[in-house]
Amino acid sequence: MLKTADNLLSLVGNTPLVELRRLSPKSSVRLYAKLEGQNPTGSIKDRVAKSMIEAAEASGGLEPGRRLLEPTSGNTGISLALVAKLKGYPLTCVMPENATEERIRVLRLYGADIVFSPADEGSNGAVRMALELAAQDPELFMPFQYGNVANPRAHYEGTGAEIAEALDRVDILVAGLGTGGTLMGTGERLRESFPDVVVAAAEPLPGDPVMGLRSLADGYVPPILDVAKLDRKVLVSNAESVAGLHALLDLEGVFGGVSAGAVVHVARRLADELDDGVVVCVLADAGWKYLSADFWDSPKLDKAGIEASMERTVWW
Amino acid sequence: MTAVRIPPTLRGEVGGERQVEAEGATVRELLDDLAAKYPALGAQVLENGGVAPFVNVYLGGEDVRTLDGLETAVAPGQTLILLPAMAGGSC
Numbered sequence: 560m561l562k563t564a565d566n567l568l569s570l571v572g573n574t575p576l577v578e579l580r581r582l583s584p585k586s587s588v589r590l591y592a593k594l595e596g597q598n599p600t601g602s603i604k605d606r607v608a609k610s611m612i613e614a615a616e617a618s619g620g621l622e623p624g625r626r627l628l629e630p631t632s633g634n635t636g637i638s639l640a641l642v643a644k645l646k647g648y649p650l651t652c653v654m655p656e657n658a659t660e661e662r663i664r665v666l667r668l669y670g671a672d673i674v675f676s677p678a679d680e681g682s683n684g685a686v687r688m689a690l691e692l693a694a695q696d697p698e699l700f701m702p703f704q705y706g707n708v709a710n711p712r713a714h715y716e717g718t719g720a721e722i723a724e725a726l727d728r729v730d731i732l733v734a735g736l737g738t739g740g741t742l743m744g745t746g747e748r749l750r751e752s753f754p755d756v757v758v759a760a761a762e763p764l765p766g767d768p769v770m771g772l773r774s775l776a777d778g779y780v781p782p783i784l785d786v787a788k789l790d791r792k793v794l795v796s797n798a799e800s801v802a803g804l805h806a807l808l809d810l811e812g813v814f815g816g817v818s819a820g821a822v823v824h825v826a827r828r829l830a831d832e833l834d835d836g837v838v839v840c841v842l843a844d845a846g847w848k849y850l851s852a853d854f855w856d857s858p859k860l861d862k863a864g865i866e867a868s869m870e871r872t873v874w875w
Numbered sequence: 876m877t878a879v880r881i882p883p884t885l886r887g888e889v890g891g892e893r894q895v896e897a898e899g900a901t902v903r904e905l906l907d908d909l910a911a912k913y914p915a916l917g918a919q920v921l922e923n924g925g926v927a928p929f930v931n932v933y934l935g936g937e938d939v940r941t942l943d944g945l946e947t948a949v950a951p952g953q954t955l956i957l958l959p960a961m962a963g964g965s966c
Contacts, residue, residue, distance in 0.1 A: 681961060682961065683961055762938070764956075764958075765958070765961055767882075767883050775884060775885075775919055775927065775929045775930060775959050778928075778929025778930070778959040778960035778961070779929070779960055779961065780928065780929065780960050786938070786940050786941070787940075789938075789941055790941060791937065791941050792937060792938035792940065792941045793936055793937050793938075794933050794936045794937070794938075794956065794958075795936075
C-alpha cells in the first residue's frame with residue numbers, strides 16, 4: 560500500500576470489496592460489493608476516462624491541448640473533467656438537459672463546458688448530437704466511451720483483475736448496463752479465473768417520457784456491447800432500484816447511486832436461485848449526486864409515486 | 876392471454892394502447908399473434924424471422940436473448956415488454 564500518491568490519477572481503481580452479509584438472501588450465499596464510489600471523482604468512470612485518454616496519448620491520436628468532446632449523462636463527464644484538468648485538455652460534454660443538477664454543477668466546477676441535448680431523446684440524443692458536433696469540427700477529439708475498446712479494457716485490467724485477485728470463487732457477477740464496458744471487461748477477466756461465472760446485467764426500465772416518440776431506427780446498441788456475452792439481462796424499474804438503494808443503506812450503511820440499487824436488486828434475485836456460492840456486485844457510484852431527487856423520501860411515496868417522480872430523467 | 880407492454884414509439888401501431896394482449900406458448904408465438912393482430916407493429920418488431928436489431932423483448936423482466944430467444948416458454952401471468960434499444964448513460 561502506497562503511503563502517498565503522486566497525483567489523483569494514480570488513486571484510480573483498487574477499490575474496496577466489502578461483504579454484504581445482511582443483504583444476502585441466504586447465509587450460504589456470500590454477497591460482495593465493489594465500491595466504485597470510492598474512486599477520486601466518486602464513480603467507476605474514473606477508470607474508463609483515465610484508460611481512454613492514456614490510450615489515445617499512447618497511440619499519438621490525441622495531441623497536447625486538443626479539446627475533448629464526450630456524450631455523457633454525468634459520471635463519465637466528471638471523470639473526464641478530472642483527467643482533462645490534470646493533463647491539460649479543455650473538455651465539452653454533451654448531456655441530456657434533464658440530467659440531475661448536481662452533475663451539471665460538478666461538471667462546471669471542474670471547468671467543463673456543457674452542451675445540452677433534448678431531454679426526450681435521453682442518452683441516445685446526447686450520442687447523436689456529439690457525433691454530429693465531432694463530424695462538423697475535426698479539431699475535436701471524442702474518446703467515445705460507447706465504442707472505445709479502452710473502456711472494457713479498463714475493467715479487464717482493473718475491476719475484473721482486482722476481483723479475481725481478492726476472491727477464490729465467483730459464481731455470479733452483477734453490474735449495471737450502460738455502455739457495456741463494465742460487464743464486457745470485468746466479465747471477460749472473471750471468466751478466465753472462474754469459467755462458469757454467470758455475467759448478469761441490471762438494465763434500467765426507462766420511463767415513457769425519456770423514450771421519445773421517434774422510430775425504432777433511432778435505437779442504439781453500443782459498439783463495445785456484445786449481448787451474446789451476457790448470461791442474464793434483467794430489467795429493473797425505478798421503484799425496484801430505489802428499494803435496492805434503501806436496503807443497501809438501511810442494512811449495510813452503503814450509500815449507493817441509482818444503478819447500485821438496481822444491481823443490488825438483481826444480485827439478491829439471482830443469489831436466491833443459488834444453493835450456495837459467491838455473488839459480486841459492482842456498485843458504480845455513491846448517492847451524493849442524486850441527493851436532490853425526490854425518491855429518498857420514498858417512505859412517503861408509493862411505487863407509483865416513485866415512478867412518477869423519476870420517469871423524466873435518465874438515471875444511469 | 877399474455878399482457879404485452881408497448882413503448883411510446885410503437886403505440887401508434889396499436890391504436891395508442893400502452894398494453895395489449897396476445898396468445899402463445901412461446902415468445903415466437905406471442906409475437907406472431909401480435910403481428911397477425913397488428914401488422915404494422917409486426918413489421919417494425921420482426922425482421923427476417925427474428926427480432927429487429929433495435930428492439931429488445933423481455934419476458935418476466937429478462938431479455939429473451941439471454942433466455943431461450945424466441946423459443947422461450949411463456950408461463951401464465953408473465954408480461955412481455957417491448958422496448959427500443961437505448962444507450963445507457965453513465966455507469
